[in-house]
Amino acid sequence: MNTRLVIAQFDEGAEHFDSWSVTRDEKMLRGLAEFCGVTQEDELLDVACGTGAFALHAATLARSVTGVDISAGMIAVARKNASERGLDNARFVHRNVENLGFEDDTFSMVVSRSAFHHMARHREVFAGMVRCCRPGGVVCIQDIMAYDEEKTDRFFERMEILVDRSHHRTYTKRDFFDLYRDSGMKLEALFESESLLDFHDYVGHVAQTSEIRRETARLLDEGLADPDIASSFVERDGRLLWKRRVCTIKGRKIVQSRKSRGEGN
Amino acid sequence: MHSDVLEQRIRTFMQEELLVTFDDTVTADTDLFREGVVESRDYLRIIKFLQEDIGAAMTDEDLFMNVLVSLSGIVDFVRKKQVGI
Numbered sequence: 001m002n003t004r005l006v007i008a009q010f011d012e013g014a015e016h017f018d019s020w021s022v023t024r025d026e027k028m029l030r031g032l033a034e035f036c037g038v039t040q041e042d043e044l045l046d047v048a049c050g051t052g053a054f055a056l057h058a059a060t061l062a063r064s065v066t067g068v069d070i071s072a073g074m075i076a077v078a079r080k081n082a083s084e085r086g087l088d089n090a091r092f093v094h095r096n097v098e099n100l101g102f103e104d105d106t107f108s109m110v111v112s113r114s115a116f117h118h119m120a121r122h123r124e125v126f127a128g129m130v131r132c133c134r135p136g137g138v139v140c141i142q143d144i145m146a147y148d149e150e151k152t153d154r155f156f157e158r159m160e161i162l163v164d165r166s167h168h169r170t171y172t173k174r175d176f177f178d179l180y181r182d183s184g185m186k187l188e189a190l191f192e193s194e195s196l197l198d199f200h201d202y203v204g205h206v207a208q209t210s211e212i213r214r215e216t217a218r219l220l221d222e223g224l225a226d227p228d229i230a231s232s233f234v235e236r237d238g239r240l241l242w243k244r245r246v247c248t249i250k251g252r253k254i255v256q257s258r259k260s261r262g263e264g265n
Numbered sequence: 266m267h268s269d270v271l272e273q274r275i276r277t278f279m280q281e282e283l284l285v286t287f288d289d290t291v292t293a294d295t296d297l298f299r300e301g302v303v304e305s306r307d308y309l310r311i312i313k314f315l316q317e318d319i320g321a322a323m324t325d326e327d328l329f330m331n332v333l334v335s336l337s338g339i340v341d342f343v344r345k346k347q348v349g350i
Contacts, residue, residue: 034306177329187325191308192334194299248305 003070006118006166010050011073013206018051018077028195029057035191035248036111036140038062045107047129048097048115052078052090058111059090066107067092068100100128108137116143116176117160120168126179133253139185145192145247146172147232155222155229162216163203176249185251193248196234196241271319271347272340278314279336283307293336311339321346 010017032054038044042062046055049067051074059065059082067090069075075094082090095101098121110129116122126141133139147153153170160167173192180187203216223229232243276293279285283303287293297303311333315321321343332338 031305034304035309037309173329173331177325181325187328189309189312190328190331191298191305192331193305 007071009166009206010069010071014051014071014073014077016207017074017205018053018081026057029054032111032113032140032142032248033058033061035142035189035250036109036138038109042109043107044109044111045100045102045129045132047100047110047112047125048118049078049092050074050115052081052092054111054113055090055092056081056085056087059087062109063089065090066102068095068097070094070096097128098124100132102132104131105134105137106132108134109140110137111140111142113142114144116141117170118166118168122171122175123179126183130183130185130253135253137253138188138250139180139253140248140250141176141179142246142248143176144170145176145245146170147245149228152229152232155219155226156232159216159219159223162212162219163208164206171247173247176247180249180251184254186254187249187251189248189250191248193246195244195246196236197244199233199240199242202242271343272336274319275339275343276336278318282310282314287336293340295336296334297336298334308333315339315343319343 038058038061040061040063042058044055044058044062044065046052046058046065046067049055049069050071052067055065055067055078067075067078069078069092072094075092078092082088082092097115097119110133112125112129116125119125126139129139147156157170160170173190177187177190199220203213208216224233234241234243276287279297280287283297285291285297285302291297291300291302295302298305298308312323312328315333316323327342332342
């Protein structure tokens, strides 16, 4: 994966991404904030915040919110959204999340939503999230989760990479669990859920060439012809919905952070 | 705690605190989260209830298994904890 191409895709697609139904899913945003337990006392960091959907929702609940993203285009839209909503307790920083750069123990809550599948160096990113979190603070990740069945998982990884060139890998529940276990966090909850994603809406959330659209349609036909794969789709009201598993995991930092532990190496 | 008493206590918690109505559609085996009967915040309430009110200690691996999604799954989990499985 070429990072510059990924950034270019995010920059070009920022406005479109911002208006995508999944980005603005109020129920998901509210559910994540409740799961994290955001309060008026919180100083929250949103890692790989995109156009700031969760950060801005959290800003209505928390004392302050900082969003960080690798895409200048995404950050520009996030700042515009904050300004339009009059949320002066939200700030957005254009930066590679592999090097968060904040002081140790800065935030009471560190969250990342729907972003880890873009990250090749997810362990470094997580180490940075833990480092920036105060002892006693919360670190929470919500992201799509790999399927248990290898064939199904392999098929949907092919689909993801075809549709979204910024996709790196869908991590397993065990991958997320191990991040917390290996970092000495106190695991508080791991919640699995299933979202129904409008497949064609998903394909359209990124600008696609006609060649990619043809290849996507061909791969979809291949999947629908296989009962093991087709069971991950459901038709409803003329829409093809993709059953996408989501992992939400939350832990509390109980150890004293150590400077630069594992981040950005 | 006798298993029938345990099941009734957990059922009552889910009915009164999570506002779950058990009927022909929503049964003891229904995955309440998948079916949208309850939301993610309720998962935290279930964990808190089991730890603080029932006294079921939860390990990280218990949390990993994610069995606390139906009445029957929760009751089975607590029973196994009580007999030390």
